[in-house]
Amino acid sequence: MTKIKFIYFDVGGVLILDFSNTNKWQELKNDLGITSATDPEFEAVWQKHRDRVCLDLDVDKLLTEIQSKTKLKLPSNYSLLNDFVNRFQANPSIWPVLKIARNKYRIGLLTNMYPRMLKAIEEAHLIPNLNWDVVIDSSQVSKQKPDQEIFELALEKSGFKKEEILFIDNLEKNTSVAKKLGWQVFCYDDQNPEKASGELEDLLQ
Numbered sequence: 001m002t003k004i005k006f007i008y009f010d011v012g013g014v015l016i017l018d019f020s021n022t023n024k025w026q027e028l029k030n031d032l033g034i035t036s037a038t039d040p041e042f043e044a045v046w047q048k049h050r051d052r053v054c055l056d057l058d059v060d061k062l063l064t065e066i067q068s069k070t071k072l073k074l075p076s077n078y079s080l081l082n083d084f085v086n087r088f089q090a091n092p093s094i095w096p097v098l099k100i101a102r103n104k105y106r107i108g109l110l111t112n113m114y115p116r117m118l119k120a121i122e123e124a125h126l127i128p129n130l131n132w133d134v135v136i137d138s139s140q141v142s143k144q145k146p147d148q149e150i151f152e153l154a155l156e157k158s159g160f161k162k163e164e165i166l167f168i169d170n171l172e173k174n175t176s177v178a179k180k181l182g183w184q185v186f187c188y189d190d191q192n193p194e195k196a197s198g199e200l201e202d203l204l205q
Helices: 025-031 037-048 060-068 080-087 092-104 119-122 148-158 171-179 193-204
Strands: 006-009 106-112 134-137 165-169 183-185
Touching: 006 060, 006 092, 006 148, 025 037, 025 080, 037 060, 060 080, 060 183, 080 119, 092 106, 092 193, 106 148, 134 148, 148 165, 171 183, 183 193
Parallel strands: 006 106, 006 165, 106 134, 165 183
Antiparallel strands: none
């Protein structure tokens, strides 16, 4: 195995525990007042725009259309973005891994994010305040995983060879693209973060 020199971390499902493999999406809809009768309309709006929400479409701009289609009455100060972030959880099991990584390697984020979401996650103190060497935020670069273009950009920004990069993500569809491009990969099990973090810690020691 080639020596690792740069590590890219995903955020949702790795650094934080987001909606991945949970019922939080259904809980959010329930709390909004979405019923079995209005769920198809809500999902239709979401599916219509989901390809853009990690690129250039602010999710809060969907609220007018959501309310029109579902007849929901939301408070004027309601933010779908903040509702998402408020349901995220920190993943303290990975913090020792981040400490090792920060001390031994160059590190970065390679993440699909809604516009403004990464800042909101940082302000909520869900991830440690690290001096990341590179941040590849899909909403900032107008590219998203698993498209190959975002990995090519991340490789260029890292300044290292492809085989010297380790990419950590919780979705195999993302790690498989990085692996095909010659990166080292670790598919993080968001259903067992303590075990996954322990395995990562052993790998990086």
